[in-house]
Each structure stands twice: as structure tokens, then as C-alpha cells.
Amino acid sequence: MTGFDTYTTGPDVVTDDTxxxxxxxxxxxxxxxxxxxxxxxxxxxxxxxxxxxIVSRLEAQLKGRISFEMLKTSRQMLxxxxxxxxxxxxxxxxxxxxxxxxxxxxxxxxxxDIPVLILTEPEHHAQLGQALRFSPFLGSDxxxxxxxxxxxxxxxxxxxxxxxxxxxxxxxxxxASQLRLGNIYNGRLQVTHYLDRLLDNAPIGILNxxxxxxxxxxxxxxxxxxxxxxxxxxxxxxxxxxxxxxxDALHKLVARCVAPSKRPAPEVIDISGAHGSVRFLEVMxxxxxxxxxxxxxxxxxxxxxxxVCAERERCEAEEALRVSxxxxxxxxxxxxxxxxxxxxQHVITYVNESFCSMFGYSSEEAVxxxxxxxxxEEDKQVMGDRMSQTPDAAAGVKRYETAxxxxxxxxxxxLTSPKRIFDPDTGYVxxxxxxxxxxxxxxxxxxxxKHMLELAxxxxxxxxxxxxxxxxxxxxxxxxxIAGLSAGCLKLFRAGAAAQEEVDxxxxxxxxxxxxxxxxxxxxxxxxxxxxxQRSPIEINDLVRGVVPLIEIEARWYSLPVKLDxxxxxxxxxxxxxxxxxxxLNLAHNAxxxxxxxxxxxxxxxxRTSMPDENHVQVAICDSGPGISDxxxxxxxxxxxxxxxxxMGMGLAITRSIIxxxxxxxxxxxxxxxxxxxxxxxxxxxES
Amino acid sequence: xxxxxxxxxxxxxxxDDEEPxxxxxxxxxxxxxxxxxxxxxxxxxxxxxxxxxxxxxLLDVCMPDMTGLELQEELRARQVQIPVIVLTGHADVPTxxxxxxxxxxxxxxxxxxxxxxxxxxxxxxxxxxxxRQKADMHRHAMERVARLTPREREVMEGLVAGKRNKRxxxxxxxxxxxxxxxxxxxxxxxxxxxxxxIVRTALWLDSD
Numbered sequence: 001m002t003g004f005d006t007y008t009t010g011p012d013v014v015t016d017d018t019x020x021x022x023x024x025x026x027x028x029x030x031x032x033x034x035x036x037x038x039x040x041x042x043x044x045x046x047x048x049x050x051x052x053x054i055v056s057r058l059e060a061q062l063k064g065r066i067s068f069e070m071l072k073t074s075r076q077m078l079x080x081x082x083x084x085x086x087x088x089x090x091x092x093x094x095x096x097x098x099x100x101x102x103x104x105x106x107x108x109x110x111x112x113d114i115p116v117l118i119l120t121e122p123e124h125h126a127q128l129g130q131a132l133r134f135s136p137f138l139g140s141d142x143x144x145x146x147x148x149x150x151x152x153x154x155x156x157x158x159x160x161x162x163x164x165x166x167x168x169x170x171x172x173x174x175x176a177s178q179l180r181l182g183n184i185y186n187g188r189l190q191v192t193h194y195l196d197r198l199l200d201n202a203p204i205g206i207l208n209x210x211x212x213x214x215x216x217x218x219x220x221x222x223x224x225x226x227x228x229x230x231x232x233x234x235x236x237x238x239x240x241x242x243x244x245x246x247x248d249a250l251h252k253l254v255a256r257c258v259a260p261s262k263r264p265a266p267e268v269i270d271i272s273g274a275h276g277s278v279r280f281l282e283v284m285x286x287x288x289x290x291x292x293x294x295x296x297x298x299x300x301x302x303x304x305x306x307x308v309c310a311e312r313e314r315c316e317a318e319e320a321l322r323v324s325x326x327x328x329x330x331x332x333x334x335x336x337x338x339x340x341x342x343x344x345q346h347v348i349t350y351v352n353e354s355f356c357s358m359f360g361y362s363s364e365e366a367v368x369x370x371x372x373x374x375x376x377e378e379d380k381q382v383m384g385d386r387m388s389q390t391p392d393a394a395a396g397v398k399r400y401e402t403a404x405x406x407x408x409x410x411x412x413x414x415l416t417s418p419k420r421i422f423d424p425d426t427g428y429v430x431x432x433x434x435x436x437x438x439x440x441x442x443x444x445x446x447x448x449x450k451h452m453l454e455l456a457x458x459x460x461x462x463x464x465x466x467x468x469x470x471x472x473x474x475x476x477x478x479x480x481x482i483a484g485l486s487a488g489c490l491k492l493f494r495a496g497a498a499a500q501e502e503v504d505x506x507x508x509x510x511x512x513x514x515x516x517x518x519x520x521x522x523x524x525x526x527x528x529x530x531x532x533x534q535r536s537p538i539e540i541n542d543l544v545r546g547v548v549p550l551i552e553i554e555a556r557w558y559s560l561p562v563k564l565d566x567x568x569x570x571x572x573x574x575x576x577x578x579x580x581x582x583x584x585l586n587l588a589h590n591a592x593x594x595x596x597x598x599x600x601x602x603x604x605x606x607x608r609t610s611m612p613d614e615n616h617v618q619v620a621i622c623d624s625g626p627g628i629s630d631x632x633x634x635x636x637x638x639x640x641x642x643x644x645x646x647x648m649g650m651g652l653a654i655t656r657s658i659i660x661x662x663x664x665x666x667x668x669x670x671x672x673x674x675x676x677x678x679x680x681x682x683x684x685x686x687e688s
Numbered sequence: 689x690x691x692x693x694x695x696x697x698x699x700x701x702x703x704d705d706e707e708p709x710x711x712x713x714x715x716x717x718x719x720x721x722x723x724x725x726x727x728x729x730x731x732x733x734x735x736x737x738x739x740x741x742x743x744x745x746l747l748d749v750c751m752p753d754m755t756g757l758e759l760q761e762e763l764r765a766r767q768v769q770i771p772v773i774v775l776t777g778h779a780d781v782p783t784x785x786x787x788x789x790x791x792x793x794x795x796x797x798x799x800x801x802x803x804x805x806x807x808x809x810x811x812x813x814x815x816x817x818x819x820r821q822k823a824d825m826h827r828h829a830m831e832r833v834a835r836l837t838p839r840e841r842e843v844m845e846g847l848v849a850g851k852r853n854k855r856x857x858x859x860x861x862x863x864x865x866x867x868x869x870x871x872x873x874x875x876x877x878x879x880x881x882x883x884x885x886i887v888r889t890a891l892w893l894d895s896d
Contacts, residue, residue: 469777472777473750473777476777476798476799477706477708477709477777477798478708479798479799480706480708480709480712480798480799480800481706481708481709481711481712482712482799483712483799483800483801483802484709484711484712484713484715484716484800484802485708485711485712485715485716487716487719487802487803488712488715488716488717488718488719488802489715489719490719491716491719491720492715492718492719495719497719506715509708509711509712512708513708557750559753
């Protein structure tokens, strides 16, 4: 492997029979070795584009001792020089040869022992000398010669030839002695040569280093791996080829193999930094020994970039997965919502910390129990029904409000969004539930609802207060009738003037009037009662018909007709009937008041029920009053906003909160067909 | 039973929009032995205002169309002389005050005590009867006085003022004899038997 240089520069030269015996040395030596001609031939000079006059002058002076070969161009010279080289002792470039320095440089590798003389115009002599002095790759035997000193030229030429020949003979002597030594290894050299060629083409890099890490040689593949040519690397330290941070590992590797107590393990070296691209080499070291003892180490390099990258990607993916899993686990454990996993029988299989703190059970206590055991009594039925439904993969996640019981027996309310989990193979496998504790929110809601109900009650009582005159009048009529009828009847009876049928008719009138009074009282009492909200199905048309007698108390007073326009049949809605009655009565009360200033003939109140769409029921209360302006309309539902002289401004605010509590909508049209106002509220029909 | 206080010519006119109340009032009045006539609205009564005779009007103030007070006003405008008992639905002092100012002779709150109502009705009827008699006397006196000549009228005024014949003759610059002749004529025209009859007629004359 010590002969890479020679082989790579020119295999053709190696196979040349004339140099077949050589193992080391420069090309100059090779040539010298080939040239076995005796000293009697004094020299051969190649002239390139030299003026004919100069040539003849030289021939005249050196005739017989030196032969001349004349070539026209430097290109021709370069092409032929290689063949002629062993027999060339000097080179003379003519004045007109272009770029003489470059030509000299080109000649130099072919044979650096050939003296080169460059003819110049005298005025260019100094400039050329300067250029030659600072040009790289030029030996000291390249010199300019001014044409003004042609006289001395033959002598200088002779001296140069003689100098070159002496150098050659010295080298030859050295080569001959080495040749004697080299013969011993002749057979081995052949093997080494083939081995080297094999290794040159093998897809592994081989690098020989001495004990100090100085590179002795490398194969082509190693050069490709390190992005260097062998020329650049020979004699260079490993430290220049590998990143500093990896040097420690390399040195250890070399040191281990130098003391070969055990087989050194390969080392992966990252050389990415040195190349700008990701690159990993696996380096194995074995000791390089020759007979004289330890020489260094052979480093076997293998490009493992793809493997390392794949490995690294796998590690990164594994790490990412681990991080992601940990994150999810932390998320699930630390999330404020309780999380429950159940199997397809609703038996708990997992709960998180929030569940434990929310419910007061430890994870061990909760797992294995049926989810229904935690449900509050009031929701058990609903929950049970929901659980027994056939799971549908296509169904989206719904949100439910559910009441639960904690370990201490406290009732908590959560917003739950159960997600049914389906396995592609086994179908429904269980349920994932996330519970948000809304107990406090629920309590606030309930307080607000209670508050609203209290206000609504106050409002009802207030309405009754405002209607007290009308109500008194309403009750007065039957009482008056009863008093008069009974007294009259009694008098007739006592006077013996009572006819059978007259008494009969009178008593039935009395009874009729008593019932009428009682109806009013019952209705009023139910209207102002303050009970818990009772959600029940409401037939809106029945409710309207029921509330009309109350409306008529007032309507009669102001002598205006109440007209009903009811849509039949209407689906039932859910709600508290007293509250909805209140809304209708309140709106009717406002409508009647709005018509105080209206001409009696034009007064009229219409209550209309309808279905704007199949999911909603609408009740509209229309008056024929003056209507309302947009400014009033904008604020009409605001609390304490009133247009009445003695109004509190709470009626419509309460009306609205009642409708809101029923998930309905209330709207106002300030100018209906009669020029009056229409209040319309819409309530949702519950899903069947 | 205050039969002697009423006479057969009196009728109770009932105006109330509530049928049961009308029925009750009619029965009550009937049991009391009085005639009655019912009207559903004020307008209905006005339509037959010409048929209204002596008696009294039981008027509900609280009625659609035309209220009791409006009817009262209308009757006064048409110079229908009939005492009115206003029936109010509930104690409403301003309504009562207005009714009394407008000439109602009484007001009764519903629901009423039947005996009380009847007592008021009788009071009203008897006062109406008296009023009516008074009005008759006045009218009678006016008719008779209208027969007198202006001179006889002057003489009568002297007599009513308690002046003697001689004094009247001096003041009117007529003879004593002429005064005596006028006096006889006055007695005859006024269908008076004595001076006190003449004085009474003159008093009826002023009673309006």
C-alpha cells in the first residue's frame, strides 16, 4: 500500500517493461533508469519555436556534441515530450512561445530534472524572471535568457545539460541499490499490487496511519468518503480529516489496536460537520505491522450514514412516542375534568385523579364498579335508558347534564360528554366519559331561577293588585246578583207569593252565580300561587282559553273585544303552565292598557296561536293601540324601563326571563296591521 | 213594606249591563210589590225616554258604551225629572261625588244590602212623590195665577204682603171699592175661599 502514488498517476508507466523492476521513486528516476545510454552522447535538446538564426548558431557551436529536436508549438512539444522524455536533456523555448511559465509548469511533472531555458526579449527579461520566481511547482532549473546574450547561450546550455546528467546518474546509483533490496519483495509486490487494486474498487475505505496518526496511504473509496484526494491526505494527520470532537475516539481506537490485547470494537464517527451534510463512518482499526515492528494502524471505514440515520429516526420516533404518551398520561391525570373509561357493560375500567377528588373514591374503589352506582337517584332512570340504547358508531358526542352522588353522599352535577369507543374489529368496546363539574354553576342557575320565579310571583301579585278594581267588580257582579236574587226570593216566599217555577229559576240562578264567583277566586288563587316550578306538557290552546276569563275581566272593563285565533291542533310544549299563563296575561294586560287612548270602536285584542315551523309553537298578542317607536322597542325588555306613569318596568323583563327559561324567544313588532303592537313568543316543541 | 208611601203610578227603572244583576233587582223589586222596567244599556233607556213616568232610576255607573254618569247628564239635558240612585261596583269616592253633584239623590255600593237598598228606594220614591205633588201644586198655582189681570196680580201681591185694602188702594192710586172688586175676582179666579188660600197659592208660586 505504500505505492498508491505511483499507481494512480500512471498505470501505463508501471506496465512499461523498461520500468518493470522499479518499486519506488519519482518519474525522473524511472526515466533515468530507462536511459542506459553511455556518456559519449553528450546531449539532446528540444527547441520549441526557436528562431532559425538562433538554431543555426547553436548548431554551429555545438555541432557533433549535442543534437537538436525542433518543434513548432508548445502543444506539440507537450504531446511528444512524454515519449521522448528519457532522451531529452534540456528544453529551450523560443521568444514567441506563448505563456512560457505555464508551459514550464506543464513540463515540470513530466520530468522535473529537465532544465528549461526561456528566450526573451531583453526588455522582458527582468519581468519574466520575477514571474518565474513566484510561480509554484517550478524547480530552480527554469530560467529566462535574453536574446541579447546569445553568445553565452551555447555554454549555458552545455552546463545545464551536464548538471541534469549528473543528477540523473546519482539517482540511478541510488535506484540500483534499492533495486537490489527490492528484489527480495518482488513476489510480494505483485500480490500487494493486486490487493491494492482490489481494495481501490472495494466499497470500503481503507486508511493506513502510523502510530502518530499521520496518514501513510488510503484507497480511492476512503478518499471519496473523506472528500479528499490521496495527494491531499498523504502525510496529513488524522486530526485534519476528522472533526475535533471525534478525535478522542479515533485515538483510542488506534491505541487499542496498537496494543492488541483484545479485538477492537468498531466505532461510529460523525463527520457531518466536516462536510456540511449528514455523514457517519464506522471505523474499525487493526494494527499495521511489518517486519520491523509496529508501523501504525489500518483503519477500515464504512459509510453507515443510512443505517445511523435510520437508527436515529427510529430513536427519535420512539422518544416522540414516549413523550407523547407521557404528555397524554399527564394530561389525563391532571386535567380538571374527571375522566372515566368503561367497558361495553358500563363497568368502570379507568378513572383519573380528578374523578377521585370529585367523587371521593380512590381509583381502586371505583374501577370494577358499574357506572350507574354513582348516578344520583333523580337521573338513574334517564341514565339507565341511555345506557340501554344500542350504541351507534355514527352518532356524534352529545352533552348531558347528570347528577351524581359522591362518597360523602353529596349531590354533584356534571356536564358529561360520553364518547362511545368502537374497535374496527370487535365493534363497541366501551365508553369514554369526561365530566365537568358544574355543581356551582348549577346552583347559581338554580338560585337565579328561584330569583326569577320570586320576581315572577311578585309580578303576578302586582298585576293582580293593578287589576284589583276590575277583579272586585268581577266578583261584585255575582255577589250582587246572589244577594238580590236570594232576598227577592225570600220575600216572595214569605209573602206566599212565590210561584214554584220562579223559585226554581231563581235558586238555579243563585247557584250559577255562586259558581261563577268561585271560578274567579280559584283562577286568581292558582295564578298568584307560589309553588315549585312544575314542568309538564302544556296544550297552548287550552292554556290560552283558560287565561282568557282573566283577560276578559279587564277587557270588559275597557269594553274591548277579545278575539281568539287558534291553530288546531298544536303539539304540546313543556313548561310551567302558571308562568306561561302569566306571560299571556301580562302581554294582554299591556295590550289593553295600550288601547286606553284608542277610540272604543277600534279597540280589539287578538290572541293568535300558530306554528312558524314544525319545531316551534308561537303565541302572538296583538292590540290596535298606537304601536311603539323603535327607541322604545329597543329598550322595552330592559328592567325598570317603562312608558307607564305608575309602572315599575319589571313586567316585560320578567316575561322575557320566563320565556328564556323555557328556551323560547320573544319578539315585538311595533306596528302591526292594525297599527298597534304585536308581542309574539315562540316556544320549542320537545323532541318526541 | 211601606206600601202607603208608594202609589201605583211609580215604576223602578233598572239600567245594568249585567243580566244576572238586572234579574236580581227585578225580582227584589217585584217581591217588594213594585213595578219595574229593565234596560241593558243607557242607550236603550234613552231610546224610550218618552215612556218614562214617575218612579226612580237604579243606575249602574260601570257600563260599557255609556256610563251611568253620562246617562245622568244626558237625562238632565233632556229635562227628564227622575230621581236617580247610583249603583257603584266598588267604593269609588270621586265617582260617588260626581254622581251626587250631578243630582243623584243617593248612591249604593254593590254588592248591596238588600234591605238597605229597598229602604233607599222607598225613601227615594216617597221623596219623588212629594216632589211630584209639590210640582203639581206649583203648576196648579201658576195656572190659576195666570188667569189674573196685571192689576189683579198687583192687588194679590199687596194682599199676600199682608196689606189692608185701604192701603193697597192708596198705593195703587185706585179707590177702595175697586180694590174690593179685584179681591173678589181674585178669589174666584184662584178658587180661593179665604185670604189664607190666596197666600198658600202665592207660596206654591214661589216654591220652584
